[in-house]
Amino acid sequence: MKPYPPDRIHNVAVVGHGGTGKTSLVEALLFTARAIERLGRVDDGSTTTDFDPEEVRRRHTINASLAPLEWQERKVNLIDTPGYPDFIAEMVAPLRVCEGALVVVDAVAGVEVQTEKAWAYAEDGGTGRLVVVNRLDRENAVFGRTVERLQAKFGNRVVPLQLPIGAEAAFRGVVDLLHSRAYTWADGTMTAGEIPAEMAAEAEAARERLVEAAAESDDALLERYLETGTLDQEDLLRGLRQGVRTGRLAPVLCAAALRQIGIGPILDAVVALLPTPAEAEAVVGTRPGHQGEEVRRAVSPDAPLAALVFKTMADPYVGKLSYFRVYSGRFAGDAPVYNASRDRTERVGSLYYLRGKQQEAVGQIGAGDIGAVAKLAETATGDTLCAREAAILLPPIRFPKPAATLAIEPKTRADEDKLANALHRLAEEDPTVRVHRDTELKQTVLSGMGESHLEIIADRLRRKFGVEVTLAVPRVAYRETIRKKGGAQGRYVKQTGGRGQYGVCELEVEPLPRGSGFEFVDEIFGGAIPNQFIVSVEKGVRKALEEGVLAGYPVVDVRVRLTDGKYHPVDSSDIAFQIAGSMAFKDAATQAQLVLLEPIMNLAVRIPEELMGDIIGDLNAKRARITGMEPQGDGTTVVKGQVPQAEALRYASDLRSITAGRGTFDLAFSHYEEVPAHVAERVVAEAKKQKAAAGH
Ligand SMILES: Nc1nc2c(ncn2[C@@H]2O[C@H](COP(=O)(O)OP(=O)(O)O)[C@@H](O)[C@H]2O)c(=O)[nH]1
Ligand SMILES: [Mg+2]
Numbered sequence: 016m017k018p019y020p021p022d023r024i025h026n027v028a029v030v031g032h033g034g035t036g037k038t039s040l041v042e043a044l045l046f047t048a049r050a051i052e053r054l055g056r057v058d059d060g061s062t063t064t065d066f067d068p069e070e071v072r073r074r075h076t077i078n079a080s081l082a083p084l085e086w087q088e089r090k091v092n093l094i095d096t097p098g099y100p101d102f103i104a105e106m107v108a109p110l111r112v113c114e115g116a117l118v119v120v121d122a123v124a125g126v127e128v129q130t131e132k133a134w135a136y137a138e139d140g141g142t143g144r145l146v147v148v149n150r151l152d153r154e155n156a157v158f159g160r161t162v163e164r165l166q167a168k169f170g171n172r173v174v175p176l177q178l179p180i181g182a183e184a185a186f187r188g189v190v191d192l193l194h195s196r197a198y199t200w201a202d203g204t205m206t207a208g209e210i211p212a213e214m215a216a217e218a219e220a221a222r223e224r225l226v227e228a229a230a231e232s233d234d235a236l237l238e239r240y241l242e243t244g245t246l247d248q249e250d251l252l253r254g255l256r257q258g259v260r261t262g263r264l265a266p267v268l269c270a271a272a273l274r275q276i277g278i279g280p281i282l283d284a285v286v287a288l289l290p291t292p293a294e295a296e297a298v299v300g301t302r303p304g305h306q307g308e309e310v311r312r313a314v315s316p317d318a319p320l321a322a323l324v325f326k327t328m329a330d331p332y333v334g335k336l337s338y339f340r341v342y343s344g345r346f347a348g349d350a351p352v353y354n355a356s357r358d359r360t361e362r363v364g365s366l367y368y369l370r371g372k373q374q375e376a377v378g379q380i381g382a383g384d385i386g387a388v389a390k391l392a393e394t395a396t397g398d399t400l401c402a403r404e405a406a407i408l409l410p411p412i413r414f415p416k417p418a419a420t421l422a423i424e425p426k427t428r429a430d431e432d433k434l435a436n437a438l439h440r441l442a443e444e445d446p447t448v449r450v451h452r453d454t455e456l457k458q459t460v461l462s463g464m465g466e467s468h469l470e471i472i473a474d475r476l477r478r479k480f481g482v483e484v485t486l487a488v489p490r491v492a493y494r495e496t497i498r499k500k501g502g503a504q505g506r507y508v509k510q511t512g513g514r515g516q517y518g519v520c521e522l523e524v525e526p527l528p529r530g531s532g533f534e535f536v537d538e539i540f541g542g543a544i545p546n547q548f549i550v551s552v553e554k555g556v557r558k559a560l561e562e563g564v565l566a567g568y569p570v571v572d573v574r575v576r577l578t579d580g581k582y583h584p585v586d587s588s589d590i591a592f593q594i595a596g597s598m599a600f601k602d603a604a605t606q607a608q609l610v611l612l613e614p615i616m617n618l619a620v621r622i623p624e625e626l627m628g629d630i631i632g633d634l635n636a637k638r639a640r641i642t643g644m645e646p647q648g649d650g651t652t653v654v655k656g657q658v659p660q661a662e663a664l665r666y667a668s669d670l671r672s673i674t675a676g677r678g679t680f681d682l683a684f685s686h687y688e689e690v691p692a693h694v695a696e697r698v699v700a701e702a703k704k705q706k707a708a709a710g711h
Contacts, residue, residue, distance in 0.1 A: 016368055016375065018084060021314050021383030021659040022293035022566060023286055026092045026340065028109040028142070031119035032127035033075055033098030035310025036149040038065050040119060040272040040281075041082050048084035048091075050370065053273075063371035064095035069474060073358040075304040077471060079105040079326055081338070081369045081385060086282045088346070092385045098129045100463035100676050104414050104447040108325040110136050111342035112385065113411045115143045115289030117263070122148050122156035125164040128676040134169060143259040143290050145266055145280060151179050151186045152271040158182075162267055169265065172258070175221055176266035176284060177277070182209060189269045189277050190214060191250065193224045193287075198389065200276045215432035225266075229254030232263050253286065260290045285645055292383030293525040298342040300399070300407040309567050310407045311539040312343040316381040319405035320352070325412060326446045327396045329479055333374070334387040335364065340459060341402060342409065345381040346388070346400070353403035354394050364390035391403045396446050414446045417462035418680065419667035421469050422490065424458070426483040434459070437480035441472055448472060455569070456490045466668050492659045493568040493698060494612040500525045500608030502578075505555075505599025507591045517583035518546065518591030520552050522599040532572040533560060544580040552577055564601050564607045565609040566702035571687075575600060611695040612687040614660040620670065621653045622678040629673050630654055635663035638691075657685060661694075 029037045042062045046054045055061035060071035064080040074096040084198040085095060094109040106129075109186050110116060116137050120130055137144055148161050157180045165173040169302055179190035180199060181340075188199030190210050195218070197210045210218050223675045229251050230240035236254045240246055247256060255570065257265025268284055270277035298312040298321055326338035339346065348366040353359075367374040367387045380386040394400065399409045425431035435452075436462070442448045449462040463469045476482040509516040527534065534552045544552070561572045580595075618639065622630050624646065629635070631641060639658035646652050658666075670678045688700065 016085070016090070016377075018379075019384065020293070020381070022291050023089045024292055024383040025089060025115055025289050026094070026292065026383070026385060027285060027289060028094045028096055028106070028113040028116045028533075029119060030096050030106050030110065030116050030133035030137070031098055032124070032129035032133075034123070034687070035119045035121040036100065036125075036270075036272045037098060037117075037119045037126075038062050038076050038095050039268065040117070040147065040149060040278075041093050041280045041412070043272045043275055044093060044282060045084050045090075045370075047275070048086050048113065048282060050082070052086035054421045056273075060663070063373075066372040068478065069471060073406055075099070077102050077105070079109045080371055080587045081366060081387075083370055084282075086505070087286050089286045090384070091285055093601075094385075096482055098133075099467070099470075100129065100236070100467035100671070101463070103132065103464055104135060104445065105326075107136055108412050109565075110140055110142055112323060112325045113142060114292060114294070115145070115285070117285070117704060118144050119149050120148045120161065120165065120215075121152050121153075121156065122151045122161050131168065138262060141262060143262065143288075144270060145176075145259070145281075145284055145288065146173060146601075147268045149270045149272050151182070151269055152274055152276070156183055156186070158269060165267065172263055173267060174225055175226065177269045177280065178214065178218060178221055179269040180214065186271055186274075186276060189280055190218050191280055192218060192225050193255070196220065198277075198280055200274070202476070203275050205279055206639075208410045222458065224358050225255075228252055228264055229258060232258030232261065251403045255299045256290075257290055260294060261346075265432065272299060284405050291689040292342075294547040298407075298409070300409045303358065303406045303408050311621050312345055314382055314407075316345050316638045318343040318345060319402035320400065322346055322400045323405050323412075324394055324396055324398045324400065325408045327394075329440065333367075335391065336367075336387045336389055336395050337391050338368075338385070338387045338453055340385050341380055341382050343382050344387065344402065345379045346673060348388075350390075350398045350443050353406060354391075354398050355401050355406045355408050356398035357393055359393050361391045361394060361400075362682070363388055375456050395443050402690075412446075415464070416681075417447050417449050417464060418461045419469060420460050420489055420664070421466065421471075421486045422458040423461045423473070423484050426485060429480045430484065433480060433482045434484065435478070437476050437482050440480070441475060453492075456492055458491050459491055461486075465671065466665075489665050491664070492531075492614060493566065493570050493690070495563050495570045495604075495609055496612055497524060497526050497570075497604050497607035498571045498610055499607050501603045501605070503599050503602030503606060505597070506597035507594040507598065510586060512568075515583075515586035516549070516588060516591040516594075517586035518548065518580075518588070518593075518601050519582070520580035520592065520593035520595045521578045522552075522556070522596070523572050523578055524600070525576075526602040526607070527572045527574050529572055531572050533557070533571065533678055536574060536576045538576050539580065540579050544582050544592070548580070548582055548587060548589070549577060551589045551592035552596035552599075554589075555593035555598075556600045558593065559597040559600040564604050565611060567706060568611070570604065570609075571612070573604070575603075585593070611691045612669060615657050615685050615688045616660050616663060616682045616684045617655075618658045618680060618682050619655050619668075620664065620678055620680040621647070621654055622652050622670075622674055624650055624652050626674055626678070627652055627654065630670075630678070633669065633673060634658065638694075643680050658682075659688075659690075674680055
C-alpha cells in the first residue's frame with residue numbers, strides 16, 4: 016500500500032457491544048473497497064480480522080486487529096475490536112489512537128452495556144463518532160426506535176444521516192440525507208437513484224433535522240441558518256464535520272453487514288465526516304523526566320518521530336510485534352528508535368502494514384499512520400517511541416484495573432519450570448493481566464478483567480508456550496491467634512544410651528491487639544537456661560508460629576514470655592531447645608483458646624440505582640457490612656462496605672451476573688478479623704483433610 020499524508024488518513028476504531036456485527040462490517044468494508052478478494056464470514060471463522068485460532072473457535076473477537084483499506088484516494092485504517100468486557104483493553108487502546116470511531120449497534124437490541132462503555136471512552140478521548148445501526152434485516156428491527164433509544168442515552172446529537180429503505184427481510188437500501196439520494200442493493204450490486212416517492216416527506220423532515228444539527232455545531236453557521244432558514248451543501252458538510260470532530264454530533268447510518276447493504280455509503284461518510292490526523296493542532300506530550308513540562312510536535316512527516324505503542328502480540332512467524340500509531344515524523348525501518356518510557360534505545364526489526372494476519376513489509380511509516388514493528392526487545396504496550404534527540408512522552412493509555420483473580424497451577428513439573436517466563440511474556444502483551452507469586456500460600460495468582468479473560472490466558476499458555484495449567488479459586492491467607500492467656504511446659508528429653516537430648520522450657524502466652532504481630536520476652540532469671548538456648552527456644556516458637564497450630568496458618572498477635580527452664584550441661588542442644596520451645600508454644604496456645612482470623616476487604620461497588628436491592632441482598636449473603644450508599648447523580652449508586660475476602664473471591668463474576676455487566680467494583684485489603692465459629696469449623700476441617708491427604 017502506498018504512503019498517505021496525514022490529511023488523507025482516517026484512523027477508525029470499530030467499537031460496540033459484542034455480536035452487533037463489527038467484524039462482519041469490517042469484512043464488508045474491506046470487500047467493498049476491494050482490499051480483500053474473498054468475503055469471509057464470522058460464522059465460518061473466515062473473516063480477515065478474527066483470524067486468531069481462539070477467535071475462530073469461539074466465533075467472536077478477542078483481539079484488536081488492523082484492517083486498512085483505500086477509498087476515494089484516502090487510507091482508512093480500520094481497527095476491529097472485541098465487544099466483551101473481559102477484553103476491554105483491546106477496545107480502549109484502539110480508541111486512544113484513533114480520531115474516529117464507528118459505534119456499531121444492533122437494530123433490535125439498541126443501546127447495550129458495551130455500547131455505553133465504548134461511548135464513554137470515546138467521549139473521554141475526544142474521538143469523533145459515527146453510529147452504524149446494523150442488522151437492519153433482522154425481524155423486529157425498527158430503525159426509528161433504535162434512534163430514539165440512542166437519543167435517550169446520548170442526547171440529540173445523535174441524528175440520522177440516512178434512513179433505511181424497506182424493513183426487516185425487505186431492508187434493501189438507504190436514503191442518503193446529505194446528498195438526497197437513494198441507494199439500493201440487489202445481489203450485492205448497488206444502484207443509485209432518486210429517493211422513493213413514498214419516503215419523500217419523511218426524508219425531507221429528516222434532512223431538515225440534519226441541517227439544524229449541523230448549524231448548531233458552529234456559531235457562524237447557526238447565524239446563517241437563522242437568517243436564511245437553510246445551509247448550502249458546503250456549509251452543511253462543514254457543520255457536520257465540525258460537529259463530529261468536537262463530539263457535538265453523532266450521525267447515524269444504516270446497514271446490514273451480512274447482506275452487504277449500506278457498506279459503500281459508510282465508507283463515503285467515514286472519509287467525508289471523520290477527522291484526519293492532520294486536523295489535530297499539534298501532538299502534545301511531556302518531556303521525559305520533567306513531568307508537566309509540555310512538549311509540542313507538528314503533525315508532519317518532517318518533524319521528529321513520536322509514536323505510541325498500543326498493542327503487543329507474540330506472532331508465530333516474526334516473534335514479538337508492536338503495533339504503533341505515528342503521531343509525528345516517520346518511523347523508519349533502518350534506524351534505531353528511542354523508547355522514552357524506558358529510556359532505552361531499541362534496534363528496529365522489520366516494519367509492516369498489517370491487515371488481519373496478512374503482513375506487508377514497508378520501509379517506513381509516516382505521521383498519522385498505523386503499523387507494526389517486529390522484535391523490539393524491551394518495548395511494551397503504552398510506551399512512546401521517538402527520536403532520541405527530540406524526546407517526548409505521549410499521554411499514556413488508561414487501562415481499567417483488573418477485577419477478577421484466580422490461582423493458576425502448573426499441571427506437571429515441566430510446566431512449572433516454564434510457567435513464570437510464559438506468564439511474564441503474556442503480561443507484557445496484555446496490560447490488564449497481573450501475575451503475583453504468593454509465597455506464603457504457595458500459589459501464583461493471576462488477575463484479569465474477568466474469568467473468561469483468565470481462561471483465554473490459560474489457553475494461550477497452552478497454545479503458545481506449551482504450558483498446561485489449571486485455574487482455581489485462590490486460597491485465603493487466614494491467620495491464627497489466641498483469645499486469652501495460657502501457659503505450658505515443653506519438655507524434650509531423651510536420655511537412653513549415648514549422648515541424649517535435653518531441653519525444658521516454660522512459656523506463657525497472651526493475646527496482643529490486632530496487627531501487633533509477635534513479641535518474645537525473655538524472663539529467665541538466674542541463668543536457668545544459658546543465653547544460647549534462649550535463642551533456640553525463640554527459634555522453635557517462631558517455627559511453631561509459622562506452621563500454625565489450629566489449621567496450619569501463621570499465628571499472629573501474641574506475646575510469648577519465656578519464664579523458666581532447665582538444661583543439662585552435656586545433653587542440651589540447640590535442636591532440643593527448639594523442639595521444647597515449639598512444643599510449649601503449641602500447648603500454651605491451645606489452652607489460650609485458638610481462633611482463626613480472616614482478611615476483611617474494603618469494598619466499593621458502583622451499580623445502576625435500580626439494582627441496589629439485589630446488590631445488598633447478595634452482599635448480606637456474603638457476610639458483608641454495608642457502611643454507606645452514595646448516589647452519584649447519574650443514575651448510579653456507590654455501595655460501600657466491608658466483606659470477608661473468602662466471600663468475595665469471585666465477586667467479578669457475581670457482580671457481572673447480577674448487573675449484566677453494568678457494575679464495577681473496587682476491593683482492597685483492610686484488616687484481619689475473627690472468623691465466625693461456624694465458618695471456622697469448615698476451614699479447620701478442610702485444613703485437616705488437606706494435611707491428611709498430603710501425609711499419604
Ligand atoms: N441478520 C444479520 N446478522 C448479522 C449481520 N451482521 C452480522 N451478523 C451476524 O451477527 C453475528 C455477530 O457478528 P460479528 O460480526 O461477529 O459481531 P461482533 O461481535 O460485533 O464483531 C454473526 O453471527 C454474524 O453473522 C447483519 O447485518 N444481519
Ligand atoms: Mg467481532
